[in-house]
Amino acid sequence: MSLKSSAAIIAGRTSYWFLHNFLHGGTSLPGKITLTIDPDVLQNLAKDYETVLITGTNGKTLTTALTVKVLNSKYSSVLTNPSGSNMKQGIVTAFLTSHKNKNGKKLAILETDEANVELVTRYVKPKVFVLTNIFRDQMDRYGEIYTTYAKILAGIRLEPTATIIANGDAPIFNSISLPNPTIYYGIDAVPDKEQLALPNTDGLLCPKCQHILHYKKISYANLGKYYCPNCDFKRPELDFYVSKISKQTPQSSEFIIGNTVFNLHIGGNYNIYNALAAYSIGRFFDVDDEQIAQTLNDKDEKVFGRQEVIKIDDKELTLILVKNPVGLDQVLEMIKTDTHPFSLAVLLNANYADGIDTSWIWDGRFENLPFSNIPVVLAGGERYRDIAFRLKVAGVTQEQFLERESLSDVLTSIKKIPTKKVYVLATYTAVLQLRKLLASQGYIKEGME
Incomplete structure (x- = not known):
């Protein structure tokens, strides 16, 4: 390792120690420093790890968290970026926080922003790429779905030679031939029925002949x-x-993979896909079905902003990140099935x-x-x-409606x-701000990890 890399790592770890212990932060800034x-330090930090890059529009953070749980059931050294800081500086910070472990396999499970996959792969040699889905998201950053996929590709x-573990139900991941060995996962839980997707759905043209896809x-x-x-x-x-x-x-799902029953203590079809991705990664690294099922059946595990339940006096607040039309629709479909009375806030x-660009709220x-x-x-x-x-x-x-700009209000x-x-x-950023406010009032612990 060069003197420059050694100095950079010492500076980064020192800044992380200070920020983490005194300011309860440090997910991105140590990496920036x-x-x-x-600029090339990541190559040295990651050289001893078998790395999994998890990317896609929705589900990266939860898939990463579930995967880490699954792999921790078998391996003693699993590094990750648990805060969801998924750009290059956040990934560098994750490696800075790792502890030396000379025994056994060293795994790095990294949530990676779609636009940063190429940048990270220049320095890290991934063993596995995991592709969750691609939907229209942050048009100002990504553009249309094929532009986003081009960034990942x-x-x-x-x-x-890296293995791809991809959502086989997403047509875009089958649209371009690649030399990589590929593992596909999906949902096959109902009988076949001839149907079309809703007309305003993205990605419905056949990549070979441009005909509308049927389902x-x-x-x-x-x-x-x-x-x-x-x-x-x-497919x-x-x-x-x-x-x-x-x-x-709205709070749970029970489903079957192979001959094993899985219980996931978080609701929504989209989270079944996240669990299935984590399962597929676990199987790739030789974790058996029973171990995976036992690991996923953990009622105590909560992930920042992903159906995170927070007690506020006599209220039960369920905090859910929304960021694009497809993810929002899935959340709305989930909460409307709740049989208990509930109120709704949208921030x-x-x-x-x-x-x-906030136009996505209209979709x-x-x-x-x-x-x-x-x-x-x-x-x-x-x-x-706007909302x-x-x-x-x-x-x-008007009778049921409230408008409040300040999060305190x-x-x-x-x-x-x-x-x-x-x-x-x-x-x-509204999730971050609300959690900071809740921490200041003692309802949750400060920080995101």
């Missing part, structure tokens, strides 16, 4: 058992799949990390919510006027809401 001294092409099963959006009626393009054979979804609530920011189907059964609907955040207007158009009446209003249960849907 380290990279300023040595630029990284994958640097490592043609025999649809999970949501463009995910399902697709085929082209005009040529031979179709690939699945290596791992959910054969039955036995039970679902909209439009900073760089959220995506500065989310708020109209599907049973507003007549929701006593209070609250609009908040820095762009509260307030959207909710009013969706059918929220949001929290005060939540404490007065008549229902015990409150769902709070928030964009990324």
Whole structure:
């Protein structure tokens, strides 16, 4: 290791120690400091690890957290970036925090921003790329879905021998031939039925002949058992799949993979996909089904901003990150199945990390919510006027509606809401701001880890 790399690592670890112990932070800045001294330091930090890069539009953070749990059941040295800081500086910080372990396999499970896959792969030699899905997201950063996939492919092409573990239900991941060995996972839990996806769904044209894709099963959006009626393009054979979804609530799912029953204590079809991705990675690293099932059946594990349940006096606040139309629709579909009374708050920011274009809120189907059964609907955040207007158009009446720009006022209003249960849907920086406020009032521990 060069003197420059050694100095960079010492500076980064020192800054992390100070920030972590005195300011309860340090997920990104130590990496920035380290990279300023040595832009190539990641190559040295990652050289002894078998690395898994997890990327895609939705599900990266939860898939990463579940994968780490699964692999920790067998391996003693699993490094990750648990805060969701998924750009290069955050990944450098993750390696800076690792502890030396000379015994056994060293694994790095890294959530990676789609636009950073190529940048990270220049320095890290991934053993596995995991592709969750690609949906329209942050148009100002990514553009359309094929532009996003091109960014990911630029990284994958640097490592043609790495294994790809991909969502086989997503047509885009079967649209371009690659030399990499590929493992596909998906959901095959209902009988075949001829159908089309909704007309405003992205990615419905066959990549071979541009005909509209048909489906025999649809999970949501463009995910399902697709085929082209005009040529031979179709969903690939699945290596791992959910054969039955036995039970679902907004807080849990029970499903079967192979001959094993899995219980996941977080709701939504989209989270079954996340668990299935983690399962597939576990199987790749020789963790058996029973171990994986036991690991995923953990009621105590909560992931920052992903259906995180927080007690606020006599209220039960469920905090859920939303950032694009498909993810928002899945959350709305999930919460509307709750049989208990609940209220709703939607917090909209439009900073760089959220995506500065807020037009996506008009593609989310708020109209599907049973507003007549929701006593209070609250609009908040820095762009509260935008989300307030959207909710009013969706059918929220003036009598049940609250508008609060300040998060302090949001929290005060939540404490007065008549229902015990409150769902709070928030964009990324709004989640950070709300959690910081809740930490300052002693409702949660400070920080994101």
